[in-house]
Amino acid sequence: MPYRVPAPARDALIRWPAAFGTRFLVFVDVEEEFDWSAPLDPRNRSVTAMRALPAAHARFADHGVSPAYMVDHPVASDPAAVDILRGAIADGRSAIGAQLHSWVTPPYAPPAPGDSYAGNLPPELEVAKLDALTTLLTDAFGRPPLAYRAGRYGIGPATTALLASRGYRIETSVRARYDYRHDGGPDFTGIGNAAYRWGPLLELPLTSVFTGALRRSGSLFYPALGRIPHARGAFARAGLLQRIALTPEDMPIDDAIAAVRIAVREQGQRLLSFSFHSPSLEPGHTPYVRDAADLRHFWNWWSRMFATLVQLGVTPVTLDEVLAVADRRV
Structure with missing residues (x-):
């Protein structure tokens, strides 16, 4: 049974203080390279695109952005990649x-349908993989990671x-x-931003x-449109509704700027929260x-995007700063 993630209660929402302003985070999914059109294979552990990360990190730093690097097992297992990341977090x-x-984190088990979403695994296997990754990252960077992301957004009930x-x-x-239920993944349709x-x-x-014109009812209409062939594309082209x-991966910049303006002003x-995959820093590793060119x-x-954020008064924030402010609101 696919996991429908429960919507938070109103009193669980974080009420940011006025002094926090309006802020943004950049998450980078730091991971191995693989053919996105092929079946997932535990032997795909190449991380050559990491050589592009120092220059990318410098570009973000020029805009005051300090990314949160969400690192997976093949990257944390590669000494050269770890050295690159140590240089990045030296800021x-x-x-x-x-x-x-x-699929690339031990202990390995015979593949089963839907198990690329870690939350679908038996809890004892999910936590064994979590422990292997956590230990590896702690040894590599000298402190345990405090933030987590499941590959493919694949959290589960445990x-x-x-x-x-x-x-x-x-x-x-x-x-x-x-909503990733069509592929055996979790359903986030009840969760806002x-x-x-x-x-x-x-x-x-x-x-x-x-x-789009129907955006205020998007959470109602968009799932329904998904049940009608080609309806989402038609509504997007007509300027009625788009998600x-x-x-930057497969989202045109004009559409993304419009989305940011709506999110902030309306x-x-x-x-x-912005996000992209580290292999996109070098041509040939992702479809994006x-x-x-x-x-x-x-x-x-x-x-x-950075020019738009400056215009709107949206400033970068670090993951540690977000956690510190959120803790003070409890």
Whole structure:
């Protein structure tokens, strides 16, 4: 049975103080390279795209951005990749979190349908993989990771309790307004963009915004449109309804800028979460950056987005700062 993630109670939502302003985070899913169109294979552990991370980190630093690097097992197992990440977090502001790709994280088990979503695994196997990744990251970076993301956003009913038992403080696997049940994954359609308390954890959903004339009813109409062939595309082209996630990967910059303006000016969102995959920093590793032209578009996306955020008065924040302010609101 696919996991429908429960919506937070109103009193679980984080009420950011006025002094917090309106802020944004950039998450980077730091992971191995693989063919996105092929079956997942535990032997895919190459991390050559990590060589592009120092230059990318410098670009973000030029805009005052300190990314949260969500690191998976193949990256944390590679000494050269670990050295690169150590250099990145030497700024004292960028953070290392854990990203659990179940298919490349030991202990391994015979594959079963849906097990690329770690939350679908038996809890004893999910926590064994979590322990293997947590130990590896702790040894590599000298402190245990406090933030977690499931690969493919694949949390399950046991995940948050397992994370809390291992000392995690932040969960980031919720992709607001998305539904992965068609592939055996979780359903986030009942979750909005606001940060909230999920038991002892702070949940920071990845921001997704409905745009178009029907946007105020997006959470009602968008799931229904998914049951009608081609309806979502038709409504998007007509300017009626579109769902925009804050990522440069397959989200046109004009649409993303419109989404940010709606989130900030209309919805009053106080914390925006952006995300992308580290292999997109080098051509040829993801379907989003296939060649040099795509990479130029990738960086143009960020340039225009940063200019928009400045115009709107939205400033960068670190993961540690977010946690500190949220803790004070409890």
